[in-house]
Amino acid sequence: MGKSVDIPAVDGVAIEAATARQNSLTKPQGSLGRLEDLAVQLAGIQATERPNVDRKWIIVAAGDHGVTAQGVSAFPAEVTPQMVANFLGGGAAINVLSRMVGAEVMIVDCGVAGEIPGPTDALVRRSQGRGTADFTAGPAMSLEQADAAIDAGVAIAGELAEKGAQLIAPGEMGIGNSTSAAAITAVMTGADVSTVAGRGTGIDDEGLERKIDAINRGIARNKPSSEDPRGVLSAVGGFEIGFIAGLMLGAASHRIAIVLDGYIATSAALIAAQIDPAVTGYMIGGHRSVEPGHTIALDHLGLRPLLELDMRLGEGSGAALAMSIIDAAVNLHNGMATFAEASVSNRDE
Amino acid sequence: MGKSVDIPAVDGVAIEAATARQNSLTKPQGSLGRLEDLAVQLAGIQATERPNVDRKWIIVAAGDHGVTAQGVSAFPAEVTPQMVANFLGGGAAINVLSRMVGAEVMIVDCGVAGEIPGPTDALVRRSQGRGTADFTAGPAMSLEQADAAIDAGVAIAGELAEKGAQLIAPGEMGIGNSTSAAAITAVMTGADVSTVAGRGTGIDDEGLERKIDAINRGIARNKPSSEDPRGVLSAVGGFEIGFIAGLMLGAASHRIAIVLDGYIATSAALIAAQIDPAVTGYMIGGHRSVEPGHTIALDHLGLRPLLELDMRLGEGSGAALAMSIIDAAVNLHNGMATFAEASVSNRDE
Numbered sequence: 012m013g014k015s016v017d018i019p020a021v022d023g024v025a026i027e028a029a030t031a032r033q034n035s036l037t038k039p040q041g042s043l044g045r046l047e048d049l050a051v052q053l054a055g056i057q058a059t060e061r062p063n064v065d066r067k068w069i070i071v072a073a074g075d076h077g078v079t080a081q082g083v084s085a086f087p088a089e090v091t092p093q094m095v096a097n098f099l100g101g102g103a104a105i106n107v108l109s110r111m112v113g114a115e116v117m118i119v120d121c122g123v124a125g126e127i128p129g130p131t132d133a134l135v136r137r138s139q140g141r142g143t144a145d146f147t148a149g150p151a152m153s154l155e156q157a158d159a160a161i162d163a164g165v166a167i168a169g170e171l172a173e174k175g176a177q178l179i180a181p182g183e184m185g186i187g188n189s190t191s192a193a194a195i196t197a198v199m200t201g202a203d204v205s206t207v208a209g210r211g212t213g214i215d216d217e218g219l220e221r222k223i224d225a226i227n228r229g230i231a232r233n234k235p236s237s238e239d240p241r242g243v244l245s246a247v248g249g250f251e252i253g254f255i256a257g258l259m260l261g262a263a264s265h266r267i268a269i270v271l272d273g274y275i276a277t278s279a280a281l282i283a284a285q286i287d288p289a290v291t292g293y294m295i296g297g298h299r300s301v302e303p304g305h306t307i308a309l310d311h312l313g314l315r316p317l318l319e320l321d322m323r324l325g326e327g328s329g330a331a332l333a334m335s336i337i338d339a340a341v342n343l344h345n346g347m348a349t350f351a352e353a354s355v356s357n358r359d360e
Numbered sequence: 361m362g363k364s365v366d367i368p369a370v371d372g373v374a375i376e377a378a379t380a381r382q383n384s385l386t387k388p389q390g391s392l393g394r395l396e397d398l399a400v401q402l403a404g405i406q407a408t409e410r411p412n413v414d415r416k417w418i419i420v421a422a423g424d425h426g427v428t429a430q431g432v433s434a435f436p437a438e439v440t441p442q443m444v445a446n447f448l449g450g451g452a453a454i455n456v457l458s459r460m461v462g463a464e465v466m467i468v469d470c471g472v473a474g475e476i477p478g479p480t481d482a483l484v485r486r487s488q489g490r491g492t493a494d495f496t497a498g499p500a501m502s503l504e505q506a507d508a509a510i511d512a513g514v515a516i517a518g519e520l521a522e523k524g525a526q527l528i529a530p531g532e533m534g535i536g537n538s539t540s541a542a543a544i545t546a547v548m549t550g551a552d553v554s555t556v557a558g559r560g561t562g563i564d565d566e567g568l569e570r571k572i573d574a575i576n577r578g579i580a581r582n583k584p585s586s587e588d589p590r591g592v593l594s595a596v597g598g599f600e601i602g603f604i605a606g607l608m609l610g611a612a613s614h615r616i617a618i619v620l621d622g623y624i625a626t627s628a629a630l631i632a633a634q635i636d637p638a639v640t641g642y643m644i645g646g647h648r649s650v651e652p653g654h655t656i657a658l659d660h661l662g663l664r665p666l667l668e669l670d671m672r673l674g675e676g677s678g679a680a681l682a683m684s685i686i687d688a689a690v691n692l693h694n695g696m697a698t699f700a701e702a703s704v705s706n707r708d709e
Contacts, residue, residue, distance in 0.1 A: 037446055038453055039434070039561035043677075044650070044670030085388070085707050093704040097386055102697025104387055111684075111691055128703070212388035213707065301393065317669065320685070321393030328392075335460075335684040336669070342460055348451025354477070355442040358434050358562070 016165055016264040018289040021055035029054030029062075035349040039358070045317065049295065049337055050344035056268050056293055057177070061345050064178040064268070067114035067334055068171055069327045070258060071098055071105055072164075074251035075124035075142030076187030077151065081225040083190045085213040088142075091186050092125040098184070099133055104324060105182055108331035112338065114180070119167070121160060122250030123185075137163040139250045143191075146229035146247045151191070157245040157253050161286075164257025165264075172265035179262050180270040180297065180334060181255040181279065182327020186212075189302060192278035194226045194247035196304045198235050199281040200311045207304030209274075212323070240285035248282070255279035260286060263293035270337065271316070272330035273300040273323065277308045284312060295337065298322055298329025365514055365613040367638040370404035378403030378411075384698040388707070394666065398644065398686055399693035405617045405642055406526070410694050413527040413617070413686055416463035417520055418676045419607060420447055420454060421513075423600035424473035424491030425536030426500065430574040432539045434562040437491075440535050441474040447533070448482055453673055454531060457680035461687065463529070468516070470509060471599030472534075486512040488599045492540075495578035495596045500540070506594040506602055510635075513606025514613075521614035528611050529619040529646065529683060530604040530628070531676020535561075538651060541627035543575045543596035545653045547584050548630040549660045556653030558623075561672070589634035597631070604628035609635060612642040619686065620665070621679035622649040622672065626657045633661055644686065647671055647678025 124142035233246035296316035473491035645665035
């Protein structure tokens with residue numbers, strides 16, 4: 012990437028203070044389970060005993076993929092611009108969920124191929140090209156495009172930080188992008204392609220064979236190395252995936268917590284974590300997708316998602332749902348009475 | 361129980377209509393996973409293509425347990441009335457969560473032993489006695505008390521139905537009640553006591569031994585039969601557990617959906633389902649507790665909870681969190697655009 016980001020360590024003093032507060036609240040110690048861990052993690056991220064996640068953003072990054080020419084998706088590529096229009100019109104799943112959790116939605120064109128129908132005033136344009144190239148025939152994008160995609164994400168994170176963002180969920184839309192995510196996951200984790208490629212939006216057995224074959228050919232052709240995350244992005248990535256990787260790095264540099272969505276967002280996290288491992292301290296696993304490669308990617312990052320609801324939609328939908336659990340963790344942390352305040356006997360008394 | 365309840369079958373026509381609607385929304389079919397199933401289940405429960413869960417109630421039923429004399433809990437019994445006062449004062453976990461999910465909270469004294477400190481104007485008094493008897497020495501309650509506890513729950517469900525309740529989460533508070541829940545689960549499922557007894561609010565190894573021993577002695581002494589749910593409640597149950605069983609039966613009779621909380625609420629569901637198996641069609645699994653017996657009870661009911669966050673608090677806290685997922689499922693079902701409305705190409709086109 013062109014510019015470098017500086018990610019601070021999470022705050023140990025705040026973590027200790029938040030842990031002590033958790034143990035003083037009117038409940039048996041540990042009885043809120045992962046909600047206690049979440050509150051303490053956010054305290055470390057925000058460097059305060061009492062974290063706050065009122066200001067949330069969901070950023071949906073859209074991009075097209077040349078590899079769709081290989082017949083790897085159940086939907087035609089024209090659906091990418093159509094769904095971007097649906098996001099802008101407020102009719103998609105992520106619009107409904109963002110209203111529920113009180114998050115702002117930002118839709119970013121990172122590299123959509125077709126014309127986006129309807130009014131696009133609210134669209135944030137950071138396009139690096141009209142879709143990536145077919146990675147079975149050469150790199151998906153140039154190294155310069157890879158850098159530009161990451162830098163665009165870092166810059167947007169800076170803008171969100173200025174607006175006061177405390178928690179972000181990067182989502183995506185792009186027909187063919189689970190093929191790119193599987194290729195990235197195979198390279199970054201060393202897993203066999205057949206174990207990380209899934210049915211995406213719903214391809215049949217033959218389509219899955221074509222998808223695995225296309226990924227294997229793309230890796231053989233471009234020879235990406237897991238040590239070179241920019242090279243991996245250039246070889247088999249997507250414009251929206253590079254943008255999300257940059258968004259994550261930028262968010263962490265501003266002490267903004269990041270909720271991971273599904274397989275594609277997590278493949279971007281693999282790229283980001285290879286650029287700077289400190290970013291993982293700012294990540295919260297959101298939802299475990301039914302895509303088999305997602306669990307492999309999450310394990311590689313050491314993350315266990317909060318939810319497992321058999322979803323496989325993307326858009327940031329799993330992360331948006333997880334935001335309501337994170338909200339609960341923070342509200343309990345800040346809003347519950349202590350044993351002393353409520354005159355309740357603790358077990359030690 | 362004194363009065364009988366009549367539980368209607370879920371509505372097949374509404375289920376078909378809701379399924380058709382799900383398949384018309386702008387997402388790959390099935391990509392919202394369990395959220396799609398939830399919307400369809402609620403359509404069947406409410407007998408409408410477009411269910412609504414805006415009017416939610418969390419009912420926290422409190423009661424004390426004579427078996428605490430056997431040293432089965434990490435907390436003293438005086439904590440039950442203290443925590444009831446905390447619920448009434450708004451400082452407990454369930455108060456924070458109910459505000460978040462937009463649910464009304466009702467606190468019911470089903471049989472608390474000690475005096476409840478502070479103002480109790482908002483307390484609903486349906487006490488069947490000042491705590492149950494120690495079930496290692498005889499039945500926890502009389503059959504008349506068991507009937508009265510269930511009837512009180514049925515009656516409150518009727519009052520909630522009149523207020524327009526669409527979704528309820530029965531929660532509980534009662535030092536010692538995970539011992540009662542384990543005894544009920546052992547009897548109703550046939551599982552060995554050692555597999556269904558857990559650490560509750562946090563007892564040590566010796567306490568767990570005492571707990572298992574007390575349950576075994578209680579079952580040997582009272583000889584409850586799984587065919588006789590009232591007898592099981594009388595033998596090893598709790599006043600709040602009987603109340604919750606009645607609440608569930610009453611809710612189902614009024615087509616109100618029920619979210620299951622943790623182990624104690626689920627043990628009440630076992631009693632309710634033995635009284636009328638039709639009640640299970642109205643149940644939604646909320647959160648899987650770390651108590652090992654909870655999974656055994658859920659499996660017996662054929663339910664898979666929505667959440668698994670390592671919680672073990674009770675109060676309705678797991679069910680309250682699950683309400684936000686249920687809200688999302690219904691909002692997506694009703695609020696998303698269809699392929700036709702948004703001019704998005706479906707895979708069949």
